[in-house]
Amino acid sequence: MNKIIDLLGDNMIKIGGNRIVFVFKYIPYIIKIPNLKYGFKLGMESNKQEYKYSKLKREDLCEVKFNLFNILILMDKADVISNNISWLEFQNYIENKYRYDNMSSFMLEDIKPSNWGILNGKLVKIDYGKIK
Ligand SMILES: Nc1ncnc2c1ncn2[C@@H]1O[C@H](COP(=O)(O)OP(=O)(O)O)[C@@H](O)[C@H]1O
Ligand SMILES: [Mg+2]
Structure with missing residues (x-):
């Protein structure tokens, strides 16, 4: 019984602006589906855009x-950066890092900690879908 609770307990559902994200404890992947209530169209477009890029x-x-x-x-599942850190410092860091990138404006869209994560020791953008 404890095992079942343990399994269920650490799985998470995150409600983003456009999508609902299922994060499973023992699986190194996450699933994003459009948020039916608020962002169905944007959710589909975001999924399409992330797949493409x-x-x-x-x-x-x-x-x-x-x-x-x-x-x-x-x-891929990443360790999400906490929104509790300084947004200003994080934004400055990202802006500096991508200033001369050939996809600068794309990488600099909607910079907030929770749209980024760490995967295999590297900082990765986890939300590069469409913004409202
Ligand atoms: N690759 C990922 N790995 C782990 N958690 C993720 C990942 N992608 C999204 N999440 C979690 O789900 C939340 C919402 O996902 P996001 O892509 O930002 O959706 P939306 O487009 O609706 O903003 C993120 O803030 C993060 O907490
Ligand atoms: Mg997001």
């Missing part, structure tokens, strides 16, 4: 492994 194989874009009609994408 992921194909560039940039090591700082968390990789999308699978796309089911833009309704569901499977992405």
Whole structure:
């Protein structure tokens, strides 16, 4: 019984602006589906965009492994950066890092800690979908 509770307990559902994200404890992937209530269209477009840009194989874009009609994408699971850190310092850091990048404006969209994560010791963008 404890094992079942343990299994359920550490799985998480995150409600983003456009998508609902399922994070599973023992699986190194997450699932994003459009948030039916608020962002169905944007959620589909965001899934589509992440699938498309992921194909560039940039090591700082968390990789999308699978796309089911833009309704569901499977992405590598990262350790999400906490929104409790200084947003200003984080934004300055990211702005400096990507100032001369060839995809600068794309990488600098919607900078907030919770749209970034750490995967294999590297900082990766985990939300590079469409913004409202
Ligand atoms: N690759 C990922 N690994 C771990 N958690 C993630 C990942 N992608 C998203 N999340 C979690 O889900 C939340 C919402 O996902 P996000 O892509 O930002 O959705 P939205 O487009 O709705 O803002 C994130 O803030 C983060 O907490
Ligand atoms: Mg987001």
